Amino acid sequence: MFRRVVLGLVAALAVTPVMAKEWKTVRIAFDATYPPFESVNPKGEIVGWEVDYATELCKRMKITCTFQNQDWDGIIPSLVANKFDVIMSSMNITEKRKALVSFSQVYFSTPPVFIGPTGAPADVSPAALKGKTIGTQSSTTFANYLEAMYKDSEIKLYPGGDEPQNDLKAGRLDYTLTDLIVGSNFVEKVGAGCCKVVAEIKRVPEYFGPGVGAAMRKEDTDLMAMWNKAIDEVDADGTFKKIADNYFKINVRGK
Amino acid sequence: MAFLHDLLGFVINTDLLAEYGWRLWAGLVMTAKVVSVSVCLGFLLAWPVSLARMSQHLVVSRLASGYIAMFRGTPLLCQLYLIYYGGGEFRPFFNEMGIWWFFRDAYYCCILAFTLNTAAYQAEILRGAIQSVPKGQVEAARALGMHWTAIMRHVVIPQALLVAIRPLGNELISVIKASALAAIVTLLDLMGQTRFVFARTFDFSVYLYCALIYLALTETTRRLVQAVEHRLSRHIRADAPQKVTATRPVARMVTGSTAHSSPGTP
Amino acid sequence: MSWYALLFGPDGWIGLLLRGAVVTVALSVTTVPFGFGAGLVLALMKMSQSRVVRGFCNAYTTFFRGIPDLLALFIVYFGLQALLDRTSKLLGMSGHLEVSAFTAGVIALSVVVAAYSSEVWIASLAAVPKGQKEAAQSLGLSRGQVFRLVILPQLGRVALPGLGNIWMVLQKDTALISTLAVTDLLRAASEASRATTRPLVFYTAAACLYLCFTIVSGVVQSALERRANRGYA
Numbered sequence: 001m002f003r004r005v006v007l008g009l010v011a012a013l014a015v016t017p018v019m020a021k022e023w024k025t026v027r028i029a030f031d032a033t034y035p036p037f038e039s040v041n042p043k044g045e046i047v048g049w050e051v052d053y054a055t056e057l058c059k060r061m062k063i064t065c066t067f068q069n070q071d072w073d074g075i076i077p078s079l080v081a082n083k084f085d086v087i088m089s090s091m092n093i094t095e096k097r098k099a100l101v102s103f104s105q106v107y108f109s110t111p112p113v114f115i116g117p118t119g120a121p122a123d124v125s126p127a128a129l130k131g132k133t134i135g136t137q138s139s140t141t142f143a144n145y146l147e148a149m150y151k152d153s154e155i156k157l158y159p160g161g162d163e164p165q166n167d168l169k170a171g172r173l174d175y176t177l178t179d180l181i182v183g184s185n186f187v188e189k190v191g192a193g194c195c196k197v198v199a200e201i202k203r204v205p206e207y208f209g210p211g212v213g214a215a216m217r218k219e220d221t222d223l224m225a226m227w228n229k230a231i232d233e234v235d236a237d238g239t240f241k242k243i244a245d246n247y248f249k250i251n252v253r254g255k
Numbered sequence: 256m257a258f259l260h261d262l263l264g265f266v267i268n269t270d271l272l273a274e275y276g277w278r279l280w281a282g283l284v285m286t287a288k289v290v291s292v293s294v295c296l297g298f299l300l301a302w303p304v305s306l307a308r309m310s311q312h313l314v315v316s317r318l319a320s321g322y323i324a325m326f327r328g329t330p331l332l333c334q335l336y337l338i339y340y341g342g343g344e345f346r347p348f349f350n351e352m353g354i355w356w357f358f359r360d361a362y363y364c365c366i367l368a369f370t371l372n373t374a375a376y377q378a379e380i381l382r383g384a385i386q387s388v389p390k391g392q393v394e395a396a397r398a399l400g401m402h403w404t405a406i407m408r409h410v411v412i413p414q415a416l417l418v419a420i421r422p423l424g425n426e427l428i429s430v431i432k433a434s435a436l437a438a439i440v441t442l443l444d445l446m447g448q449t450r451f452v453f454a455r456t457f458d459f460s461v462y463l464y465c466a467l468i469y470l471a472l473t474e475t476t477r478r479l480v481q482a483v484e485h486r487l488s489r490h491i492r493a494d495a496p497q498k499v500t501a502t503r504p505v506a507r508m509v510t511g512s513t514a515h516s517s518p519g520t521p
Numbered sequence: 522m523s524w525y526a527l528l529f530g531p532d533g534w535i536g537l538l539l540r541g542a543v544v545t546v547a548l549s550v551t552t553v554p555f556g557f558g559a560g561l562v563l564a565l566m567k568m569s570q571s572r573v574v575r576g577f578c579n580a581y582t583t584f585f586r587g588i589p590d591l592l593a594l595f596i597v598y599f600g601l602q603a604l605l606d607r608t609s610k611l612l613g614m615s616g617h618l619e620v621s622a623f624t625a626g627v628i629a630l631s632v633v634v635a636a637y638s639s640e641v642w643i644a645s646l647a648a649v650p651k652g653q654k655e656a657a658q659s660l661g662l663s664r665g666q667v668f669r670l671v672i673l674p675q676l677g678r679v680a681l682p683g684l685g686n687i688w689m690v691l692q693k694d695t696a697l698i699s700t701l702a703v704t705d706l707l708r709a710a711s712e713a714s715r716a717t718t719r720p721l722v723f724y725t726a727a728a729c730l731y732l733c734f735t736i737v738s739g740v741v742q743s744a745l746e747r748r749a750n751r752g753y754a
Contacts, residue, residue, distance in 0.1 A: 035716075042532050043536065044704065073453070073454050076457060081599075156441050158441055159439065162715050166340075171359060325732065329735070330697075332696045333724060333728050340714060340721075341724055435589035463596070466588045
């Protein structure tokens with residue numbers, strides 16, 4: 001009797017076809033240390049522009065979305081290991097990442113900036129920053145850029161996206177390299193009086209790519225198609241601009 | 256079969272070592288530095304704390320107990336965060352005192368946190384060891400008119416240290432393992448370099464190489480401590496070699512005792 | 522903002538901290554049966570006749586006691602993810618096997634605690650007089666009954682101090698889980714301090730809460746030891 005049950009189960013598992021997945025619930029991961037894109041509020045919820053944007057996209061696709069907080073260093077391996085389905089955490093599209101995951105179309109693109117103390121000069125060439133300590137988040141395009149271009153400066157890497165700015169305020173760093181929006185938000189809200197946006201740098205394509213996209217596993221092509229369609233829809237009827245204007249003074253669409 | 260092969264491939268990768276091996280070595284050197292400095296300073300700090308803990312003065316004793324309870328009762332990571340991030344908040348104050356350069360550097364913050372933490376544990380170990388020396392010895396020494404410092408130096412401490420070797424060795428191993436936390440405050444020790452390499456390559460095998468290196472470190476330390484203890488306690492170990500070579504059965508029967516006798520000894 | 526306002530004010534973070542504290546306690550308490558239980562099984566396996574089994578158990582214990590707990594947690598956490606993913610692919614499941622971060626944390630901690638506690642269990646097993654087992658067997662009890670009814674109750678008394686120490690280590694190790702996206706007390710404190718750039722308030726609050734856990738644990742452990750030792754000199 002027992003053997004028959006086991007055989008039956010094995011047979012059932014063996015013939016269960018791998019169906020095209022019906023996407024009813026999608027798990028989205030954020031590294032919520034990147035205000036105003038994503039951060040944690042006192043109630044412990046993940047909030048921010050990207051969260052609002054993702055909610056709107058999910059509404060268009062008529063699916064339920066859940067949000068998870070995930071450390072940046074392990075975010076791609078965790079996606080590949082099926083801990084969640086989509087990464088919408090300001091992830092720049094690069095060739096190295098495209099080898100592991102696939103990306104949607106670009107949904108925003110902003111330049112990187114150096115943040116420094118209030119009296120800092122505007123020259124941020126590698127020669128000018130020789131011997132200085134520059135901080136940024138590890139596993140980011142910023143980190144790769146600094147490692148390649150600023151070989152004479154001391155680079156410090158932090159696990160969180162807001163930690164370099166906090167340490168800049170604490171005086172442990174001379175500069176940080178981060179996104180324009182994140183940096184301005186920091187200077188306005190928290191770094192008032194201590195720090196300023198020193199200089200903007202060009203989005204060199206080989207390090208920064210064309211812009212930010214949503215990352216998904218390579219095999220989830222149907223989810224990708226859904227996502228791209230929703231992005232176009234939200235663009236078309238002006239909702240993107242509406243959500244963006246709540247947070248940003250500049251145009252971030254990048255298109 | 257393919258499943259096993261795939262899983263194994265996930266686990267082992269030798270190209271990685273060729274490219275990033277130097278990073279792991281640099282990390283190991285940093286770990287060795289942090290651990291040796293912290294443990295030595297901790298040992299120096301543990302003595303006054305331990306003696307204060309055993310002191311007759313209530314205030315002194317309570318202060319020491321409080322210090323020990325605080326550093327043994329909270330996670331090392333929490334203490335590290337307090338010193339590193341909390342220190343940043345005190346920057347104007349430290350600037351005034353001229354010691355900001357200390358708290359600015361992750362290396363010094365780690366050393367401070369690890370030293371304070373290990374000193375608390377070592378103080379308890381030393382206290383246990385000192386209290387394990389029979390009171391009769393101290394009383395006899397006092398009856399002979401020895402001063403307190405002489406008693407400590409000639410009677411108590413040599414015996415206490417012998418008892419303390421094994422627990423102190425365990426504590427050294429604990430600090431080697433705890434030093435991995437330095438990676439979380441940006442210090443590039445062995446664990447930090449491993450995380451860096453993983454972030455670059457997404458290759459899991461680097462964690463296993465890191466584990467093997469730590470394992471080699473702790474096993475070597477453990478065996479070294481064991482050997483040192485073995486050698487230093489050779490005069491009192493239960494299986495200490497006796498002064499005997501061959502005991503002839505006839506001689507045993509005749510003398511009727513199990514006492515050892517040998518041709519050479521008086 | 523004053524310390525009071527940061528913690529207890531309308532935008533205060535105390536709710537998040539307390540929820541984190543609950544998660545920390547839940548992590549420790551959930552790990553106890555799995556970790557100590559696995560440790561006991563490991564200890565029994567180490568006394569087996571087979572050299573292979575003994576060798577495997579010793580290798581397991583040496584490995585997890587010799588590497589940093591943080592590294593052990595990372596390895597188990599990421600390794601578990603990979604294992605689950607490949608297993609679900611192997612079984613051809615269109616869905617996926619998933620464990621929550623909390624469960625993964627419990628599994629990782631249990632693996633480490635099992636390695637530590639197996640040493641304590643071995644020492645305790647050796648401390649129970651052999652005569653007890655022989656007498657029970659001569660009374661006709663099966664091996665399972667001997668273990669369950671005679672050895673195990675006596676084991677608890679001897680093992681309690683050692684296990685108490687491991688419990689203390691476990692409580693502090695839960696703080697390491699904070700690096701893996703489980704919102705325990707330390708992670709809650711980190712998030713709060715990063716959002717407000719006032720780390721001192723929150724890390725001090727977290728340290729105080731941890732001290733409370735330690736004190737309560739100490740009291741409970743003393744009470745348990747007194748009860749277990751009643752009837753003994």
